Amino acid sequence: MRHRRLARERAVQFLFQYDLNPPGNPDEAIDKFWASQTTAAIDEEKNPASWGESKELPPPTTEDNAVRLFGEKLIRGVLDQMEELDNIISKEVKNWDINRIAKVDRSILRLAIYEMFYREDIPPVVTINEAIDIAKKFSTEKSGSFVNGILDKVKTKLMRPSRTSSN
Numbered sequence: 001m002r003h004r005r006l007a008r009e010r011a012v013q014f015l016f017q018y019d020l021n022p023p024g025n026p027d028e029a030i031d032k033f034w035a036s037q038t039t040a041a042i043d044e045e046k047n048p049a050s051w052g053e054s055k056e057l058p059p060p061t062t063e064d065n066a067v068r069l070f071g072e073k074l075i076r077g078v079l080d081q082m083e084e085l086d087n088i089i090s091k092e093v094k095n096w097d098i099n100r101i102a103k104v105d106r107s108i109l110r111l112a113i114y115e116m117f118y119r120e121d122i123p124p125v126v127t128i129n130e131a132i133d134i135a136k137k138f139s140t141e142k143s144g145s146f147v148n149g150i151l152d153k154v155k156t157k158l159m160r161p162s163r164t165s166s167n
Helices: 002-020 026-036 039-046 062-092 103-118 124-138 143-155
Strands: none
Touching: 002 026, 002 062, 002 103, 002 124, 026 039, 026 062, 062 103, 062 143, 103 124, 103 143, 124 143
16 A cells, blocks of 8 residues: 555645645646656656757656545545535644644645544544654654644544544
């Protein structure tokens, strides 16, 4: 399931970019984002400058496609439910305006809360653990604890078990 972690990380990256500078055409922005996230595109960025020469990259790998398939569903779900997700976050961060939350942390929270409420195929404990790890990787030293605290509060409002019988 490595591709799911990578898909979540990519989703957070897109949502962060979206939060900073909302595109005029989200569909076009999503396509452009995924094109830049293929294994070949990332490898090409590490090569020396090509001085404006356009290079045709190989098609996405099987893993690239799996990452996009899962990640794009998450991105689109968060974008579709953004207002509701922000309302949930606002209720849990008492005496703190949602716009004061670090944009990376806010993107992670939106994604995780979306998964918890709309993706019944993912146990909430898995979502929370993934969100904590992503916060530790992309945000500050204290973000993992902050994200954990908010998501633990949100988890109590779910109308389903936080673990499945197979966990």
